Amino acid sequence: NAGVTQTPKFQVLKTGQSMTLQCAQDMNHEYMSWYRQDPGMGLRLIHYSVGAGITDQGEVPNGYNVSRSTTEDFPLRLLSAAPSQTSVYFCASRNRGFSGELFFGEGSRLTVL
């Protein structure tokens, strides 16, 4: 059971480039989300999805796009990367019902030069 898988684990971009961070879960979880982690600021919610075809904005959505075409996948797109998007990104999922537990991936470290 792989859980939540994020790729790539490390990426370096130049300002203005685009890229997609991939997130896949094999637990049939309805809810998926993306957080960014910055020193001294904890984790901040970027976007989330409560099911296929449904997405919504979190606390810091600007500069990021998401889509949810399948239950398993929830990619995060940076259309024009900026140095302020240098961060560690975490994908998380939760199962149906009221478990209260988010399952996190191991993170993707992004550096924008």
Place this chain on the structure above:
Amino acid sequence: AQSVTQPDIHITVSEGASLELRCNYSYGATPYLFWYVQSPGQGLQLLLKYFSGDTLVQGIKGFEAEFKRSQSSFNLRKPSVHWSDAAEYFCAVGPNDYKLSFGAGTTVTVRA
């Protein structure tokens, strides 16, 4: 708006000693409260959660936390720390169990 404050950025504790991590939250209604732990290079793992009921909740790895509504606090405790408890600990609050606001984290160092 919801927010979480973890006043201690870094705590050093001796192995076998007790540990208490502070968490204060701001939320207008009854909150959903969580403690997560992050080991170096890893994602976050749930330690414990509080939704309602008994204000003292037990979690994994011997951790417990107490919800005090009057103080808007949800402090995490462990009676005897092991070297494997060295990690970063995050308190989180939300209106449900997925739209969470996380604190900035407390790094725990365990000395022999």
